Amino acid sequence: MNPARERAVVLVSGGMDSCVTAAVAVRTCDLAFLHVSYGQRTEGKERACFDALADHFAVADRLVARLDHLRTIGGSSLTDHAIPVPPAAARSVDEASSRRRGIPPTYVPFRNAQLLAAAVAWAEVIGAASVWIGAVEEDSSGYPDCRREFYDLFERVIDAGTRPETSIRIETPVIGMSKTDIVKRGLELGAPFQLTWSCYQSEKIACGACESCALRLRAFARAGAADPLRYADPGSRPA
């Protein structure tokens, strides 16, 4: 740990947005990685990606928090297996149209507030000055807790709800980017996309058909780059 560098907690799901977020953060901060397990369908694979990413970025401070009540609460196709994950074809994946399409069934109720609250608690104890999260507003699935306004307000809640001497910023370096720009930025920074996972449905070979796979495949295609992952349904790759 370099004492001249700021300490930062990075929320690392194992997906490509948090991977690129970590690649941005590591340029200026000493990192601590937090992964949150909440009974999502692909948790085993995401956890393995978290560890691989922490190894890649040489991050020793790692914490895995379990929020099993999110599975009990349900209300999302990611945590309640009785609610199907919709194929991308069922929803338009046009960029910047997410807000017009409503909230998808993959929305996990108020999930990011719980992720941030855990990250802030850890940051306060280890003296980190920032919490980083790979939320994407513009080109995302339309989750309300991925919007910039949510993070701006949450930062004020941190100021009100922690010790007077605690000051923790929320950093969202990819929030305004398209998925295509996130891929491009990651490639510039040498982000290890081969260690990430995006599929909502499968832990073995990415399905290529769910909305998360569709957004990822389109982003790599538009960035003119090859996605290092294998897909079960290569027919779904955009031309």
Place this chain on the structure above:
Amino acid sequence: MNPARERAVVLVSGGMDSCVTAAVAVRTCDLAFLHVSYGQRTEGKERACFDALADHFAVADRLVARLDHLRTIGGSSLTDHAIPVPPAAARSVDEASSRRRGIPPTYVPFRNAQLLAAAVAWAEVIGAASVWIGAVEEDSSGYPDCRREFYDLFERVIDAGTRPETSIRIETPVIGMSKTDIVKRGLELGAPFQLTWSCYQSEKIACGACESCALRLRAFARAGAADPLRYADPGSRPA
């Protein structure tokens, strides 16, 4: 469940503040009770009180969420057994002086944000219109996440971070009360104080010496009422 009554999630720790909060909420709402276990010293006793209170208020919808990462994170004498719980004598328990005394070692980093986030997730899925928490600002131990400003801001985070059709208020009916007034209000409402627990230190017989016991004992004394709990250190009872 009466369909004409609002549904509400009440955070029930098992202490007297959440007991009185539930006694207020039950007058107008159909209740769901949420208890959060986070590795605190007296968790077993608090959990037993939660169940006894749920039975008393005839609440069928019960959820226990585990936030074990708070124990891993530590930073508080309630979750890290290497940090002692200070006796009340070490800190003044004068009413309304908490903010001058600084943040006590029993502060659990950003705990109430995590409690609220879990409660809001559940409230969103079951269609509850409010989340109730027995936070006390004026006559408390000086926790930053017990201040009214924190809850006002958190309500705005809920609006920003949940579905557009979701509207969840935070209700803090005892936040401005002294502990003495909370006892008086609970007695008026028939709140079952015999089913509650306040001691930070012990799960068997309340120590009578920690700050939480001291605040409770003084409140009952000032309210001119007998505390139904037994204390190990009756010498600490205020005259």
